Amino acid sequence: MAQQLGRLKESASQTAGPYVHIGLTPNFCDISGIYPEDLGQPLVNDKTKGERVAVVMRIFDGTGTPLKDVLVETWQADAEGLYNSPSETRGAADPNFQGWGRFPSNMETGEIRFETVKPGRVPFPDGRMMAPHISLWIVARGINLGLSTRMYFGDEAKANDADPVLTRLEHQNRIATLIAPRDGDTYTFDIHLQGDRETVFFDI
Amino acid sequence: MRNDRPETGGFFQRDRLWHPPALTPGYKTSVVRSPQRAPIAFPHTLSEVTGPTFGRQILGELDNDLTLNYARPGESAMGPRIIVYGRVLDERGVGMSNVLVEFWQANAGGRYRHKKDGYLAPLDPNFGGCGRTITDEDGNYAFRTIMPGAYPWPNGINDWRPAHIHFSVFGHGFVQRLITQMYFEGDPMIWQCPIVATIPDRRAVEGLIAALDMQATVPMDARAYKFDIVLRGRRSTLFENRLEGN
Numbered sequence: 001m002a003q004q005l006g007r008l009k010e011s012a013s014q015t016a017g018p019y020v021h022i023g024l025t026p027n028f029c030d031i032s033g034i035y036p037e038d039l040g041q042p043l044v045n046d047k048t049k050g051e052r053v054a055v056v057m058r059i060f061d062g063t064g065t066p067l068k069d070v071l072v073e074t075w076q077a078d079a080e081g082l083y084n085s086p087s088e089t090r091g092a093a094d095p096n097f098q099g100w101g102r103f104p105s106n107m108e109t110g111e112i113r114f115e116t117v118k119p120g121r122v123p124f125p126d127g128r129m130m131a132p133h134i135s136l137w138i139v140a141r142g143i144n145l146g147l148s149t150r151m152y153f154g155d156e157a158k159a160n161d162a163d164p165v166l167t168r169l170e171h172q173n174r175i176a177t178l179i180a181p182r183d184g185d186t187y188t189f190d191i192h193l194q195g196d197r198e199t200v201f202f203d204i
Numbered sequence: 205m206r207n208d209r210p211e212t213g214g215f216f217q218r219d220r221l222w223h224p225p226a227l228t229p230g231y232k233t234s235v236v237r238s239p240q241r242a243p244i245a246f247p248h249t250l251s252e253v254t255g256p257t258f259g260r261q262i263l264g265e266l267d268n269d270l271t272l273n274y275a276r277p278g279e280s281a282m283g284p285r286i287i288v289y290g291r292v293l294d295e296r297g298v299g300m301s302n303v304l305v306e307f308w309q310a311n312a313g314g315r316y317r318h319k320k321d322g323y324l325a326p327l328d329p330n331f332g333g334c335g336r337t338i339t340d341e342d343g344n345y346a347f348r349t350i351m352p353g354a355y356p357w358p359n360g361i362n363d364w365r366p367a368h369i370h371f372s373v374f375g376h377g378f379v380q381r382l383i384t385q386m387y388f389e390g391d392p393m394i395w396q397c398p399i400v401a402t403i404p405d406r407r408a409v410e411g412l413i414a415a416l417d418m419q420a421t422v423p424m425d426a427r428a429y430k431f432d433i434v435l436r437g438r439r440s441t442l443f444e445n446r447l448e449g450n
């Protein structure tokens with residue numbers, strides 16, 4: 001017998017359930033007076049640096065129905081490619097951009113719409129630059145462990161073609177599931193939990 | 205041991221056999237909401253090892269007291285009064301400071317304050333059902349609430365959720381993000397629940413059951429339950445002759 005490593009096990013995940021809004025966005029579900037405002041929005045203010053863009057997102061289940069009780073959190077670098085986090089060692093991020101957002105879908109349509117800035121590029125561990133992207137974390141009733149994916153930007157074809165994460169996907173025909181097409185200032189990102197167009201999710 | 209400087213290493217790989225799989229037919233909603241293809245792994249980048257931080261200035265005075273934070277002046281929520289406390293640790297056993305912990309629950313009758321909840325148990329006018337706090341420098345957190353009731357839910361024709369409190373926890377990196385549920389020691393309903401049963405390993409379920417702690421009880425006021433939460437551990441990076449974080 002060798003010495004014990006003494007590691008703990010991560011607490012097991014459980015679904016966020018149908019009432020996740022009560023805990024994370026109480027004002028959104030008409031519980032007012034506890035918190036002055038829900039956390040995680042808006043992402044930008046008048047002083048935030050960078051190009052303003054809008055994102056419209058829907059998450060579809062295996063029958064093609066948009067989830068109306070889903071909650072998505074977003075995490076991204078600022079316009080210079082810096083994260084507003086103590087673990088960011090390359091410099092100070094824009095103080096007017098926290099980089100984290102929290103968005104419940106519209107309870108009737110399932111749509112999520114938010115404004116942000118287009119993130120700058122961030123390096124992969126080997127130094128190659130990744131294409132601009134927003135990290136997403138998706139929780140809802142019926143999802144046992146929060147789903148991780150990324151949204152890439154449709155007008156960054158050259159950067160996307162060289163992105164170290166996208167280029168390592170075995171099934172290159174699935175890259176399109178991670179890229180949001182641009183129309184004007186708006187990117188539309190449809191996430192499919194199942195089916196022919198199932199979005200690539202990450203084990204990270 | 206406390207960390208003087210922020211850590212920048214990647215996180216331990218998640219043990220996906222310990223967590224519930226995506227597809228768990230006993231929990232029917234998972235059937236059309238579970239990805240079918242294998243999730244893709246890649247080495248952690250700054251996008252994964254960084255994460256948002258929250259300052260104590262977001263906290264209101266009653267954010268950690270669900271008995272009072274929605275109650276009319278001079279009144280309080282109905283139900284057995286309890287204190288829930290514990291630590292947020294990582295898999296190395298290091299207490300995690302400054303992490304935002306959010307919680308939500310049904311009232312003592314098992315009813316949520318949500319327009320989608322049609323259970324016939326009544327709403328409590330003095331109970332909203334959510335709270336939050338931020339861990340101290342050693343990873344400790346605590347809040348006061350009432351014991352939530354068990355409630356029926358549409359899955360099988362007679363499925364009930366055991367009494368539980370939902371928890372949302374931030375780590376220091378975005379991939380430590382976790383939502384889970386806390387159950388109560390001694391509740392026989394835990395072992396009947398299809399959502400609990402999505403967890404394959406009994407020891408992992410036991411890790412979600414808070415222990416009654418009579419020593420932490422406030423006499424003539426509230427009983428106490430201890431609930432520790434473990435987030436993913438972080439790989440050390442060698443820094444000036446020592447492994448940071450160890």
Ligand SMILES: [Fe+3]
Nearest residue numbers: 017365368370
């Ligand atoms: Fe619940």
